[in-house]
Amino acid sequence: xxxxxxxxxxxxxxxxxxxxxxxxxxxxxxxxxxxxxxxxxxxxxxxxxxxxxxxxxxxxxxxxxxxxxxxxxxxxxxxxxxxxxxxxxxx
Numbered sequence: 001x002x003x004x005x006x007x008x009x010x011x012x013x014x015x016x017x018x019x020x021x022x023x024x025x026x027x028x029x030x031x032x033x034x035x036x037x038x039x040x041x042x043x044x045x046x047x048x049x050x051x052x053x054x055x056x057x058x059x060x061x062x063x064x065x066x067x068x069x070x071x072x073x074x075x076x077x078x079x080x081x082x083x084x085x086x087x088x089x090x091x
Contacts, residue, residue, distance in 0.1 A: 039064050043084045050081045 043061060045053070053061075058076045062069045067083060069076070081090055 045084065047081060047085060047089055050077050050085070053077070053080075 043065075050058075055073045055076065058073070058080055059069045062076065062080060065083075067079070071079070
């Protein structure tokens with residue numbers, strides 16, 4: 001399982017039994033190991049960094065934040081810039 005994977009069947013009651021790192025505190029053993037661990041730092045790249053970033057690095061960054069890693073390189077760059085740049089940085 002990749003880090004940042006999300007589960008569509010998680011409800012708020014399930015989330016209340018999680019530690020800050022996303023691991024379950026207790027369970028019956030029947031629960032699937034589905035969790036998300038937020039990275040400690042927000043990416044500090046500029047628009048020009050995303051425009052020249054190699055695809056493997058974009059894939060790693062998006063995966064680290066649990067975001068979709070689909071589409072071609074142009075689509076991934078556009079998605080990363082939309083997700084991580086403030087509107088004033090995107091001009």
